[in-house]
Amino acid sequence: MTDAPETEVTDATLVSRAQAGDLAAFEALMARHERRVYALALRMLRNEHDAEDVAQQTFLSAVEGLAGFRGEASFSTWILRIATYAALKIIRKRNGLELVSLDEATDATGDGDGVPHPEYIADWRASPEQLVAHNETRQLIDAALAELDEKHRLVFLLRDVEGLSVRETAEALGLTEVNVKVRLLRARLRLRERLTREFGDPARRREPHRHDE
């Protein structure tokens, strides 16, 4: 083949080649997306063995479903959706008898309640760049995310950590866009509250503004 370098070949081109039976093209697609798939699975499941299982299932499902991939979504959205679905299955299996949690992850009731009000408001002592650079603060950041309810954590992971759009997040989790927005706002506000209690400068704390009229 007289190809341009792989970096210039689009995913769509590689998909067509793979659909035509070109294994190297599929492996090139995999090479582009495998780290992101693995990272998403690891963030969702927090277990390396499970993350590898999900990554494997994802690419096997992708190769099996490749003929049916029509390119309505980008390959990356499609593959992340497969990975999310596979990871959700493991989460549900883990939850086992805790059917309440299972319902929670997919049930939108309770999303309509009011949004939690910010309580602890203060300028941070350090910039995000400085905070992620230190092990001690990094652990606090990871712990804060781990403490979120699953339904909020998953939405935040897909939207803010992985950078999916609201619509893509909704599709991957089987939620409406409205539910995604509500959960995202709660997730962001809870993380803000928690992190500001850790990183806020007490000397520059503000009282929340009350509007009780």
Add this chain to the structure above:
Amino acid sequence: MHCDELLAALNEYVDGTANPAICEELRRHLAACDPCQVVVDNLRQTITLYRQGQPIELPPACRERLHAALRERWRQLHPVPPTA
């Protein structure tokens, strides 16, 4: 605009997807409401923190296993035709 209304429009505001009229109203509210301005700053920093989170690397051995499993499945799905 009250702080409650600001809260409801916060996602769109920090994502830059709020419509211009709402943006303008929010900016006016924020200019007069210091706690809300700090909440918006905190929120942006929170999102930045996680966007800049440590990249997760795929362990090389894991990558090898993934590709090996994929090739095996590929061969099952695309049996090599007997050469003419």
